[in-house]
Amino acid sequence: xxxxxxxxxxxxxxxxxxxxxxxxxxxxxxxxxxxxxxxxxxxxxxxxxxxxxxxxxxxxxxxxxxxxxxxxxxxxxxxxxxxxxxxxxxxxxxxxxxxxxxxxxxxxxxxxxxxxxxxxxxxxxxxxxxxxxxxxxxxxxxxxxxxxxxxxxxxxxxxxxxxxxxxxxxxxxxxxxxxxxxxxxxxxxxxxxxxxxxxxxxxxxxxxxxxxxxxxxxxxxxxxxxxxxxxxxxxxxxxxxxxxxxxxxxxxxxxxxxxxxxxxxxxxxxxxxxxxxxxxxxxxxxxxxxxxxxxxxxxxxxxxxxxxxxxxxxxxxxxxxxxxxxxxxxxxxxxxxxxxxxxxxxxxxxxxxxxxxxxxxxxxxxxxxxxxxxxxxxxxxxxxxxxxxxxxxxxxxxxxxxxxxxxxxxxxxxxxxxxxxxxxxxxxxxxxxxxxxxxxxxxxxxxxxxxxxxxxxxxxxxxxxxxxxxxxxxxxxxxxxxxxxxxxxxxxx
Numbered sequence: 001x002x003x004x005x006x007x008x009x010x011x012x013x014x015x016x017x018x019x020x021x022x023x024x025x026x027x028x029x030x031x032x033x034x035x036x037x038x039x040x041x042x043x044x045x046x047x048x049x050x051x052x053x054x055x056x057x058x059x060x061x062x063x064x065x066x067x068x069x070x071x072x073x074x075x076x077x078x079x080x081x082x083x084x085x086x087x088x089x090x091x092x093x094x095x096x097x098x099x100x101x102x103x104x105x106x107x108x109x110x111x112x113x114x115x116x117x118x119x120x121x122x123x124x125x126x127x128x129x130x131x132x133x134x135x136x137x138x139x140x141x142x143x144x145x146x147x148x149x150x151x152x153x154x155x156x157x158x159x160x161x162x163x164x165x166x167x168x169x170x171x172x173x174x175x176x177x178x179x180x181x182x183x184x185x186x187x188x189x190x191x192x193x194x195x196x197x198x199x200x201x202x203x204x205x206x207x208x209x210x211x212x213x214x215x216x217x218x219x220x221x222x223x224x225x226x227x228x229x230x231x232x233x234x235x236x237x238x239x240x241x242x243x244x245x246x247x248x249x250x251x252x253x254x255x256x257x258x259x260x261x262x263x264x265x266x267x268x269x270x271x272x273x274x275x276x277x278x279x280x281x282x283x284x285x286x287x288x289x290x291x292x293x294x295x296x297x298x299x300x301x302x303x304x305x306x307x308x309x310x311x312x313x314x315x316x317x318x319x320x321x322x323x324x325x326x327x328x329x330x331x332x333x334x335x336x337x338x339x340x341x342x343x344x345x346x347x348x349x350x351x352x353x354x355x356x357x358x359x360x361x362x363x364x365x366x367x368x369x370x371x372x373x374x375x376x377x378x379x380x381x382x383x384x385x386x387x388x389x390x391x392x393x394x395x396x397x398x399x400x401x402x403x404x405x406x407x408x409x410x411x412x413x414x415x416x417x418x419x420x421x422x423x424x425x426x427x428x429x430x431x432x433x434x435x436x437x438x439x440x441x442x443x444x445x446x447x448x449x450x451x452x453x454x455x456x457x458x459x460x461x462x463x464x465x466x467x468x469x470x471x472x473x474x475x476x477x478x479x480x481x482x483x484x485x486x487x488x489x490x491x492x493x
Contacts, residue, residue: 001326003027003041005049006058006071011124011171013060013069021059023047025084027326029063029070031300033179033318033337034152034159034166037091039072045083053077059089061326064299071170093168096147099123106137107248109162109175112150115140119147129175133162138245156245165301180301180318202272207231209241211260213251222256229270237270276306276317276336298334306336382422392425396482400464403476415474418461421484427459 003024006017026042039059043050053059058071072089079085099119106112113127125147138156139145145154151173152159152166158175159166165179207229211222224238231237243251246259263269298304303318321335384394402415421427464480 001062001069001329003326004060004069005052006060008056008058008073010058010071013058013071013170017060018052018057019049021047021049021053023050024327027059027061028332029061029072029324029326031063031322031324033301033320035321037093037168039087039089039091041087041089042084043087045079045085050085053085053087058092059087062329063324063326064322065329065331066299068169070168091168092170093125093173094148096123096125096151096173097149099125099147100144101147101150102142102144103140104142106140107134109133109135109158112137112140112158112162116147116150123147125171125173127173127175129162129164131162131164131175131177135161136248137161138248155242160245178301180299180303183298183302183304198276200272202232205232205270205272206237206239206264207270208236208238209260209264210238211241211243211256213244213247213256214242215244215250218250220250220253220256222253222260225257225260225264227261227264227269229264229268231270232272304336384423384425392427392484394421394425394482394484396480399477399479401476402464402474405474415476416463418463419482420461425460427484 003021004013004017005019005021006013010017021041021043024041024043024047027039028041029037029039031037039061041059043053053074055074055076057074059074060069060071062068063070071092073092073094074087074089076088077085096119099121101115101119103115103118106115109129109131113129116125116127117123137150137158138161139150139154139158141156150157162175164175164177167174167176167179208224208226210224213220226236241260241263243256243259243263247255251259298319300319300322303316305316317336319334320337321333322331323333324330325332382394382396384392386392400417400419402417404416405414462482462484464482
């Protein structure tokens with residue numbers, strides 16, 4: 001896309017504005033989950049309309065492959081000796097840093113969003129959410145704060161109190177329970193992965209804590225709470241844990257300690273912060289594969305699977321940072337953050353980690369209700385593990401018959417089958433990861449959900465799909481590894 005320049009007071013971005021900036025040399029949009037949303041543009045000082053590009057005006061561009069156009073306020077620029085100026089712009093939602101609001105005794109998300117609408121000067125933003133919560137908003141303490149601080153820039157903020165994932169869409173702020181989708185897409189070493197970097201940091205990991213609450217002149221300090229989790233170095237890593245924003249009034253030491261344990265187990269505090277930077281080929285970027293846009297597409301906050309045997313790594317990851325190349329209409333970089341449930345052992349890549357996944361943080365082998373078989377050793381047999389929390393993990397390693405054949409489209413052949421999950425399981429939500437291996441040919445395999453009516457739970461099936469970059473037919477018998485993890489809708493019937 002060619003970026004478009006608008007006046008500072010523009011509120012609609014469907015025209016050609018002041019000008020189209022056709023001489024732009026580079027335009028990149030960086031967006032992070034619940035974080036940075038900014039634009040960088042390089043432009044020749046002798047380019048057309050260069051003098052019109054000034055701080056305060058707006059640059060409107062696409063930010064992902066949906067084609068959606070978003071506005072960015074120009075806030076700074078630099079002009080080095082080589083004659084290529086660099087402009088820095090921030091998403092228009094940053095304007096909420098200069099809207100101030102004062103409130104207190106906020107006891108629901110609905111009330112919190114209503115409070116934001118009262119900001120001064122007049123707030124042009126609207127707020128939407130699919131989350132319903134009556135939790136206390138600690139950041140609304142009667143002191144003036146910017147709207148952006150309340151959204152997520154301070155302790156006890158809306159993000160802290162209610163969770164979720166933000167989507168900033170022009171002058172609309174959406175707080176979704178889950179912004180992204182579970183994509184039927186795998187990035188595999190040797191097939192479509194072109195670069196890989198794994199950054200793992202244990203500095204913030206801990207296994208025990210001294211919880212405390214501070215309100216006014218009162219301070220409550222709990223006893224040391226052990227999580228029962230094992231640290232990376234075998235030592236007991238103890239830290240002070242401030243839980244002030246978790247309680248509206250002074251808690252008892254017992255309540256404080258219970259909250260501390262819940263915090264450590266749900267956040268798996270013993271695990272490292274892991275982020276993976278990858279680059280990969282996306283088939284929909286190539287002519288002839290447009291029909292596979294839905295199968296291959298992935299955007300910020302989506303979850304995808306990554307397979308890299310060299311580092312014994314197979315897992316499900318969320319896209320937590322993207323860099324979108326506006327001029328080339330493609331992603332230049334994606335960064336993945338590890339989800340709490342990994343697939344390393346489930347898919348047979350590594351057996352050294354012990355039982356993985358579980359219903360919720362902190363569950364161990366002693367906490368499952370029942371199981372059948374061994375994770376991936378029972379070839380050709382469905383196996384499962386059901387946890388106390390209501391989570392279920394399901395595995396299959398063997399040969400499936402894919403009976404439905406699609407006529408080759410643009411050089412791609414495809415075969416699929418709806419697979420009913422074993423043991424009469426039905427889920428309110430689930431992630432399905434399918435990996436396939438086709439001898440001698442490039443071959444991919446994906447999984448997706450069936451909600452019976454196509455939209456809502458309970459989920460009872462996944463669709464296993466094989467696709468081959470060839471007009472040659474695909475054999476109906478396919479060797480696959482399947483892993484499904486989800487929250488149970490009902491027990492066995």
